[in-house]
Amino acid sequence: MQFIYFENPSNQIVITGDEHKYLFKVRRIKKNELIKVRNLKDDYLYIYELKEINKKEAIANLKEKILLPQKPHTFLHLIWCIIDPKNIEKALPSLNEIGVSKISFVYCDFSQKNFKLKLDRIKKILINSNQQCGRSDLMQIEIISSTKEAFKKYKDFIALDFDGKEIECKNIKKPILIGPEGGFSEEERKLFKEKIKLKGFILRSETAACAISSKILL
Numbered sequence: 001m002q003f004i005y006f007e008n009p010s011n012q013i014v015i016t017g018d019e020h021k022y023l024f025k026v027r028r029i030k031k032n033e034l035i036k037v038r039n040l041k042d043d044y045l046y047i048y049e050l051k052e053i054n055k056k057e058a059i060a061n062l063k064e065k066i067l068l069p070q071k072p073h074t075f076l077h078l079i080w081c082i083i084d085p086k087n088i089e090k091a092l093p094s095l096n097e098i099g100v101s102k103i104s105f106v107y108c109d110f111s112q113k114n115f116k117l118k119l120d121r122i123k124k125i126l127i128n129s130n131q132q133c134g135r136s137d138l139m140q141i142e143i144i145s146s147t148k149e150a151f152k153k154y155k156d157f158i159a160l161d162f163d164g165k166e167i168e169c170k171n172i173k174k175p176i177l178i179g180p181e182g183g184f185s186e187e188e189r190k191l192f193k194e195k196i197k198l199k200g201f202i203l204r205s206e207t208a209a210c211a212i213s214s215k216i217l218l
Contacts (some may be wrong), residue, residue: 003036003125005091009046009065009199013037015058015163024053035060040130040138043069065070072099075173076216079150079157080144081108082115091206092122093129095139098210099217102140104175105187106150110182115144139197147188156193159184160212162192162202163208164195169215178209 004019015023015035023029031053045068050061078095082088082105095103105117119141125172126139144150151157157175161184174194181204184192198211 001131003038003045003097003131005040005131006037006046006090007039007064009039009044010039011062011093013060013062014047014181015060016056019063020056020058024058027051029061038130038136040127040136041112043067043071043136045065045136063093068136070134072101072135072217073141074099074217075081075103076213077154078176078209078213079104079106079154079175079181081178081184082111082117082204083180084112084162085115086113087206088117089121089125091209093132094210094214096126096129097133098160099135100139102142104142104144104150104154106144108147108180109185110187111179111180119143147191151191158194158196158199159189160208161189161191161192161195164197166199169196169212172216176203176212180204210215 001022004023006013011097023035029035029050031050034048035050037048042067046065049063050060052059076099079143080103107113114154122141130138136148149162157177158172159177161179166172193209203211
């Protein structure tokens, strides 16, 4: 873990719960040692010195804060048709570590409407991923109710589709549309202005999201 997360770091913080367990049972941090904290909002790395430690909580005082952004160098926006939330949650840490800046989850024609994403759970997954990889900003997440609404909001997008053309992905600056397991409907395809594809076999939705993100960002 590169740092621990606190939403509002102050001159003194109280460490409890999972963070307490990690620092003192896993890493076995001792009194007067330093710990790193981020709030994933201002790009500062907060350095705290541990002053008191007991079985359930610890108290640490702010020693210094350093402006140290660790953000993606390229802004990549995925428009991802909603699939089984379990599969989305498994892919999120990888997409976060690769450096995806924003994901707009959208209910496409072939998305199952009973799939519901829990934004609080997604935020927790992203925070845990940031703590592991060191990223200092929180990925932007939104949910859009239909492709009609998504295409109206983001007119200049590129669809990742099996009959698209192969291009050099490094230069892509537009949002990338990724379909659900059943692919896109014909009505949706009529609205595509630009399509690309990846080499190889037909990919699952979450595999496609990771693959295209890696080609663009890594």
